[in-house]
Amino acid sequence: MPSAFHTHQTNPLSNFPQAWERAGQVKLLVLDVDGVLTNGQVFLDGEGKEAFKAFDIQDGLGIKLLEQCGIPTAIITGRQSKAVLARCQELGIQHVHVGVENKAIALDKLLSDLSLKRSDCAVMGDDWPDLKMMQRAGFIICPAQAHEAVKAVAHLVTTRAGGNSAVREVCDLILKAQNRYENLLNQARA
DSSP: OOHHHHHHTOOOGGGOTTHHHHHTTOSEEEEOSTTTTSOSOOEEOTTSSEEEOOOOHHHHHHHHHHHHTTOOEEEEOSSOOHHHHHHHHHHTOOEEEOSOSOHHHHHHHHHHHTTOOGGGEEEEOOSGGGHHHHTTSSEEEEOTTOOHHHHTTOSEEOSSOTTTTHHHHHHHHHHHHTTOHHHHHHHHHO
């Protein structure tokens, strides 16, 4: 493992010995939204409609950096949300599945459409509705505040909570494990 990884202290990989190797295999990152890209809170207006969602800006840059390296991100979420659609459009995420009842079936179809194997895929979720989808992935990830049942199956539990740069932590790990991080950082510094 590169020494730069230890200086940044992004992940406590000693607790997750498979994480580095699995991150090196990722060709697609699949994310749930509520509790992963957001802190899990849903704000409703007086009519019971979703008023807004808060997204972490560092997560967005991490997703863009993966895309720059040819690693697309996909969204598979159970909720319908205009805010999610708008954020995905802003980030250039092309594979967006909202209002999904069976996330595992949606993931299988997505992998088939992209001609990828389950082992090529990382999935990040936080609660029971994500479990079947997560268990189909080569790299199973959850944020720090995920439900205990989800943490029990994860190859990596991030140090950060959903909506608080947890996705960026994963993006950085993938980039480091695939030897792309330092190059991107140097470009940002130039």
